[in-house]
Amino acid sequence: MMLIEQTRVPGAALPLAQFKAQLRLGTGFAGEENQDAYLEALLRAAIAAVEARTGKALIVRSFSYELQGWRQSDRQVLPVAPVRVVTEIRLVDRNGIAVPVPPGRYRLVADTHAPQLRGTGGTMPGIPFEGSVRIDFEAGFGADWAAVPEDLGHAVLLLAAHYYENRLEQPTGKGAMPFGVAALTHRWRPLRLTPGAPR
Template identity: 45%
Template sequence: MILNEETKVPLTALPVQAFKSHLRLGTGFGEDAVQEAVLEGYLRAALAAIERRTGKALITREFSCRIEAWRDVCGQTLPLAPVRQVLEMSLIDVDDNLTIVPADRYRLAGDAQRPRIAPRGTQLPTIPNGGYAEVFILAGYGETWGDLPADLAQAVMILASHYYEYRDQSAGGTDAFPFGVSGLIERFRTVRAFGRIGA
């Protein structure tokens, strides 16, 4: 399964001003626009890192899942949570012919950790030989920063601060998070055996 981000987190959803206050940065030096672009970059990097580590979409946006074979025809676990809506399912054959699956043939089995797409009948539609299914979903806690659970929002802020403070140092290949961040996200983590994020 390949997970792709179809729409980006809008700038208006990022707490750039709050992040600036968190870092105790001054204003009025004529470089605010440049500085805010830099801060936006660190917030986006931290948000992406938290999403990868937890398997949760923080800000609501659209994703697509390419699935070459159902793991279970009675219900396919999705690689991201929380899923708010299944927007569309389509089947693509080996010749790239696309067939949209009617919405009355499947449903979202919501779950805070492991949401699934389930059939309304006995099983999910058959994926063509050599083809794949593509499922478009809307996932995330909400459209604004205030919709996030407080501990996830704080984890992003701390991690973005860490990236900002150590911006001149190489990560050295480590994937370690600061201890405070790891503690804040621990309850949101799930073991993800399915899916990888594509470009």
């Protein structure tokens, strides 16, 4: 299985002004454009880390999810939440020929942690032998930063500030989240009741 991010978070949606205010950085200085590009890169890195930890897309964008078989015959959990819409499902045979699945063959079931597709009539569409299925969908809390839950937004700013303040340090390899970020993201992490599977 493979999750592909088809579109990226637009620069206009990043909380650059909030981040600069948090760092108490001035404006109107020479080289500010280069500084902004660096701060934007830190924000993107922090967003990616928070999204990976929580399984949530903070800003709406398009994804494709490819897999070779359904996890269950009547449903498939999607790897990112919250899913806003499934735009298309295609069955791909061993020769790479794709056939769209009629929208009436499935429905989206919204869930905070584990949105899923369910097959109408009790089963998901059959995947061709040695083939695959590609699910195109849009996920995210909203189109701009105002739509991001306050605790997750604050976690991103804290983590980006951590990256900024420790930019000259050599990595230790521990990979641990700062405590504040871990605490703010804890309630958004997927609940796992069985090994490797959400809910």
